[in-house]
Amino acid sequence: MLRPRIIPCLLIHKGGLVKTQQFKAPKYVGDPINAVKIFNEKESDELMVVDIDAAVNKVEPNYALIAKLAAECRMPLCYGGGVTTAEQAARIIDLGVEKVSVSSAAVADPSLLGRMAEAIGRQSVVAVLDVRKKSGLFSKGYELCTHNGKTAHKLDPLAFARQLQDAGAGEIVINSIDRDGEMKGYDIDLARQMRTELKVPLTVLGGAGSLEHVGDLLGACGVIGAAAGSLYVFKGQYRAVLISYPTPQQKDELCRAALLKHRG
Amino acid sequence: MIRIVDYGVGNIQAFLTMFKRLGLEATRARTADELEGATRLILPGVGAFDTAMTLLNQSGMRPRLEEMVLAQQVPVIGICVGMQMLAGGSDEGVLPGLNWVPGRVKAFATTPASRDLPMPHMGWNDLKVRPGSRLFTDFEPEPRFYFLHSYYFDAEDKADVAATAEYGLDFDCIVSRGHIHGVQCHPEKSHHFGAQLLKNFAEL
Numbered sequence A: 001m002l003r004p005r006i007i008p009c010l011l012i013h014k015g016g017l018v019k020t021q022q023f024k025a026p027k028y029v030g031d032p033i034n035a036v037k038i039f040n041e042k043e044s045d046e047l048m049v050v051d052i053d054a055a056v057n058k059v060e061p062n063y064a065l066i067a068k069l070a071a072e073c074r075m076p077l078c079y080g081g082g083v084t085t086a087e088q089a090a091r092i093i094d095l096g097v098e099k100v101s102v103s104s105a106a107v108a109d110p111s112l113l114g115r116m117a118e119a120i121g122r123q124s125v126v127a128v129l130d131v132r133k134k135s136g137l138f139s140k141g142y143e144l145c146t147h148n149g150k151t152a153h154k155l156d157p158l159a160f161a162r163q164l165q166d167a168g169a170g171e172i173v174i175n176s177i178d179r180d181g182e183m184k185g186y187d188i189d190l191a192r193q194m195r196t197e198l199k200v201p202l203t204v205l206g207g208a209g210s211l212e213h214v215g216d217l218l219g220a221c222g223v224i225g226a227a228a229g230s231l232y233v234f235k236g237q238y239r240a241v242l243i244s245y246p247t248p249q250q251k252d253e254l255c256r257a258a259l260l261k262h263r264g
Numbered sequence B: 001m002i003r004i005v006d007y008g009v010g011n012i013q014a015f016l017t018m019f020k021r022l023g024l025e026a027t028r029a030r031t032a033d034e035l036e037g038a039t040r041l042i043l044p045g046v047g048a049f050d051t052a053m054t055l056l057n058q059s060g061m062r063p064r065l066e067e068m069v070l071a072q073q074v075p076v077i078g079i080c081v082g083m084q085m086l087a088g089g090s091d092e093g094v095l096p097g098l099n100w101v102p103g104r105v106k107a108f109a110t111t112p113a114s115r116d117l118p119m120p121h122m123g124w125n126d127l128k129v130r131p132g133s134r135l136f137t138d139f140e141p142e143p144r145f146y147f148l149h150s151y152y153f154d155a156e157d158k159a160d161v162a163a164t165a166e167y168g169l170d171f172d173c174i175v176s177r178g179h180i181h182g183v184q185c186h187p188e189k190s191h192h193f194g195a196q197l198l199k200n201f202a203e204l
Helices: A032-041 A063-072 A086-094 A104-108 A111-120 A157-167 A188-197 A211-221 A248-263 B012-021 B049-058 B062-071 B191-202
Strands: A005-013 A016-021 A024-030 A047-051 A077-080 A099-102 A125-133 A142-146 A151-153 A171-176 A202-205 A225-228 B002-005 B026-029 B040-043 B076-079 B103-107 B121-126 B144-149 B151-155 B161-167 B169-177 B180-183
Touching: A005 A032, A005 A202, A005 A248, A005 B121, A016 A032, A024 A032, A032 A047, A032 A063, A063 A077, A063 A086, A063 B012, A077 A125, A086 A099, A086 A111, A099 A104, A099 A111, A104 A111, A104 A142, A104 A157, A111 A125, A111 A157, A125 A157, A142 A157, A157 A171, A157 A188, A171 A188, A171 A225, A188 A202, A188 A211, A202 A211, A211 A225, A211 A248, B002 B012, B012 B026, B012 B191, B040 B062, B062 B076, B121 B161, B144 B161, B144 B191, B151 B169
Parallel strands: A005 A047, A005 A225, A047 A077, A077 A099, A099 A125, A125 A171, A171 A202, A202 A225, B002 B026, B002 B040, B040 B076, B076 B180
Antiparallel strands: A005 A016, A016 A024, A125 A142, A142 A151, B103 B151, B121 B144, B161 B169, B169 B180
């Protein structure tokens, strides 16, 4: 049986590993290669690495760092940050990365996903959508953002996710800006709507503060990816840096209970 | 000596890293001459079937590979699209495959039992292993591997099937026909399960 994917998401900022809150206040949490080594030992399902500087600074992906990460990584790796062309994506795949994610470049030009799919195969093309809940008195729903949440777009995230799927994405990652680093739980409503909307695998990121939150998400959405940053790099209310990941037994129990709940 | 066939696609570095950890000598082969001396061959592959076949055909390595595998019976393992290339052909493309293991590559999307499931088949799945498969010597129960694909190998001779996995249907995810093996999942990214499988292949 196919299992849900429990995925640590690591952010790279100025060469180090950081964790943000609502996409702000990056806190240094350690060395990226060291973190990969720890997740190897803990046998995590996948790893997502996002360079949060590359797109904002309009620089090329840091290929030297990606090569080091990929060589170290003994689980599937998804890299994102600064990718704007199919050629760059192909170069990253050649370094030993399984999946390449795009965000702002896909919003600017959805046809990029088709070109990427042609170059590296649709199964390796990931679109990350950063989504913020509208907070105005008369505005409901969600808005799509790019450039670390600084630019808002007049696009409906649900319809746009479907458009990116049709354009060539093999996976959609939904990242809730409001929930980022808050550790109070995922936006289950949004996740459920996306799951219903999409035919490609879905991964949800933003808000997990405990394994119970992961269980809640999987209980609502079934076999999807549950990604988290803070949950796997912090411990306790004072956010002491400690890399952790559930044991195989914890993961089995969590998934079994959640899928039973999902089937109702 | 293990040689990893580097014809331009596939995660060569991940295999080199894995074999180094296992303490097994492995190098990449980019030309027919670099294939010389191989006692084990790894045929990786990612992306589209026709692209992979075209690149292998253009690499100049195919005649030597066929001589080594078919005449000298050097053990070989095809991985992901490398497994699919062992078939006679694929619904994904128009080019013929290597036809080393009789079978055809089919799409989940056009198979009734799987067509409504999320595509690609992505993530960790359990393997149902046929008893006696030498690739699974000393394996713990319930092995699981990482998958990332939309097409699957359908073996013509089911005696060649070493393991299946379930995604709407039970599909043939590992085949072994004599010294020729193919795995759809990614042993190089499947933690200790994958390491054990590659070690077993090296020690067959």
